[in-house]
Amino acid sequence: MQNDLKFNSLLELKTRLKPALNSKYLELKRKHIDYVTTEDIWEYLRNTKWLNTNNLSLAAMVDDILNTNSDYFRDYVLKRIESNNMVSELPKTKDKYNELL
Secondary structure, eight states: OOOOOOOOOOHHHHHHHHHHHHHHHHHHHHTTTTTHHHHHHHHIIIIIISSSSOOOOOHHHHHHHHHHHHHHHHHHHHHHHHHTTGGGGOTHHHHHHHHHH
């Protein structure tokens, strides 16, 4: 018998996923992709991979967080920054950002 977890809000779900989000964030930092935040990881998956998905299990979401290629998160943030002309949002990593362009 499968235990289906139900969440009353996106915030509740996001809180439940926080350990996986933090783990991915630390992985990205180890790869020197230190301008991607846990919020960026959450928004990328919510707006792309999970957008048109129904009845997604918590395990599947954790799997997506941990196993999505880091390049997707990096590219998502860099495109957002570039499209919004938000380079100043990255004061400490501006040189790294410019190297990637």
